[in-house]
Amino acid sequence: MKTKQLFAGLTLMATGLGTAQADYTLNLMEGVTSISRDVYGLHMLVLWVCVFIGIAVFGTMFYSIYYHRKSRGYKASNFHESTKVEIIWTIIPTVILILLAIPATKVMLEMDDLKDSEMSIKVTGWQWKWEYEYLDNGIHFFSSLDEASNKARQVGSGIDPRTVPNYLLEVDKPLVVPVNTKIRFLFTAADVIHSWWVPDLGWKKDTIPGYINEAWTSVEKAGTYRGQCTELCGKDHGFMPIVVIAMEKPDYEAWVAEQKGIAVANAAAADKEWSQEDLINKGESVYANNCASCHMADGAGLAGTFPAVTGSSVVTGDINAQVELMLNGKGMMPAFGQMLDPVDFAAVSTFIRNGLGNSVGDSIQPAAIKTLQAAIPAVEYDDDDE
């Protein structure tokens, strides 16, 4: 199997890339926005310029290598200077560069034009997931690597990535946007620098703690577009994909309504009384999705970097102190207060005290978490377009 692929790859190299297999590309994608097409056009322009210069320079060189060799008895000339020639081959590249700079500047200015955006989405990078906030309608969620990819990508998982649909490019909750709508994105980060890149949109933008960067897009075609974090952000940098689903406007409206319904249901769930057993059951999957990448699936942690949960003095000590630490974070541990809803937060808090080898026996209710979270000051965003 492996050998076959290997030979297939080498044969491809040898036959000049003509018979490309269906599932990979050699060139930049054109994308689905006017910007991405402009960028693609620029890319092709500069690529062809390079190809022609290359043919001229290498052509001259190889002609010389073939004819001006000692073994053919060629006698060396002795010229070694020509101001005229030097001036010519300084001026020609300069002209070419100016001709490239003009369209590049145009595209650059167009990318920067955030005027008349119809909606805004704030994107926050976290180790290692994305947070999306729709500033116009209050929809807010986290998006992380889907469970199937996450299982398959563990060292020695024994799962063939080829059997996992959209391996490493699938998330639990994709970003949904309407088509033909000018969307302004605001980018920031909660811990380290990340970079948000969906190639089909034609750009990437760094998300930096303490900064708010802007960019815009207007997707012209409904579909699913995939990308990844492109700034090294720690051990799971390769495992925080981005999925954008562009929907026709009516479909998007329906999705918004659905999300609002879910938010209401979640709020109701937070107010009801939960049994310890239900909390532990729910907490197990919350732990797997949010905690296991550092503290490991069995709670053993990683010596020197990530402390163990099993037998931890925090987890086996006072429950309020543990919840406090989880709410606000500590060092590399992110503040989960903003990341998990009250039910998930209470569930995972209860789970780690009564699972992973711990057996403290107590639990905490979502309602209590909700009160604590309400005390965290909310960040206000100015949504004006200046």
Added chain:
Amino acid sequence: MSAVVAEHEHDDHHDHGPEKGFLRWIITTNHKDIGTLYLFFALAMFFVGGTMALIIRAELFEPGMQFVSPQFFNSMTTMHALVMVFGAVMPAFVGFANWQIPMMIGAPDMALPRMNNMSFWMLVAGILLLASTLFMEGGAPASGWTLYPPLVLQTGAALPFAIFAVHMLGISSIMGAINIIATIFNMRAPKMTLMKMPLFVWTWLITAFLLIAIMPVFAGAVTMLLTDRFFDTSFFDAAGGGDPVLYQHIFWFFGHPEVYVMILPTFGVASTIIPVFARKPLFGYSSMVYATAAIAFLSFIVWAHHMFTVGMPMAGELYFMYATMLIAIPTGVKIFNWTATMWQGSMTFEAPMLFSIAFVVLFTLGGFTGLMMALAPVDFQYHDTYFIVAHFHYTLVPASIFIIMAGAYFWLPKWTGNMYNERLARFHFWLSAISVNILFFPQHFLGLAGMPRRIPDYAVQFADWNMVSSVGAFIFGFSQLLFLYIVIQTIRGGTGEKVTDEVWEDAHKHGLEWTLPSPVPYHTFATPPEKIPTEHF
């Protein structure tokens, strides 16, 4: 004053040869010995850094995580870069500088021999300290060689050690640079005016100034990391009023000239080798000097093209785009000049020439992709993908590394008096030249198709080209054992054929070193040469 001179003359009567035994290599102040030390150290680090690269390529051979943890993978990419830059490429060129600059300008030794020794051993200590972080709690630094905060501040126990290692490497480089400048300015033979110096000497002179300008900047940047982590400052911490992007500006103010520190001496060696095998003087000597100076100047004012995606103001983006595009002009002049040097020459293709021609062609490819990514809007797509990985590896591996090998084949016969095995060397060339393209060319496709850099695992549509690239990596890596074999064989007698003093046909017209006996004596040019070659201008 005259008494001092007399005493020296007296010394000369009984102190000609090197120290006996192992101690020679510890305490030597001889430029040739120190050059040898630098070159062997660089070769050793080339294999250490190469092993790390092969660990990376082994993990990327197939999708899925097979061998290493993601954290260790990140340590490997970080350490591979640091070891190759500071342990292999830079020391190799300092090794050439030590051997060649005194011989090329007709000087008896480097101007500051004791400092020369110290700067070498400082380098060894710095690299060993850096390598020791691999065994520390929390692992070696894993934030990329750029050491961007806030991520780098999450490094475990290794952080202060890595920072101190950077300090030591910086001090070593600065001392080396001071020595080279002092030598070139003060110790040239009487007739060796600046515009008659071989281009290798010129490129090193400019490189040395770059080093002195940038290493303190890098040291400052990492020191601020140190105080941010341990002394509660907030230089790069937004929560304390600092600015994480400030680090990137400082780093690249160092980092961009740093890449020219690795490429300018490369240009110098290529400009030395190509005329010899074309049997023609170098075309456009003075324009080569001016182009080198222009590239060095531009290198200081283009740094933020590494940061197009951090969200600079439009004026900044446009400025850095235009300034970066300008680099294509002097670089183009150099490539045209090399081509014109070959034009109507009487070329032969021994191993040094083969590697040099491959350098011109493949470096030009790296230059083309460099021009492509100079265009800021398109760089928004290329940035931090495998397209970039392909770009800078083309400018480093088939450029700097190939030229280091060309230089080794070119000068080893002079240094040892023995000829290397030409058949094996050509075989080494073809293996390297083909495999390096199998290794890096597919990475262009991967990057354009959307594969980010520094990821330990990838989506399955990237599988085929990653496999090809890994195959190329292993062929390239193991081919270099052949280089090691040829070098050792040459030192130990080579083909048995004794080389002439000029080694290469009519080489004496191209440089002073070829007027010396082969092998070169331990001490050369105790009195400056009367005549200097005039062929390279």
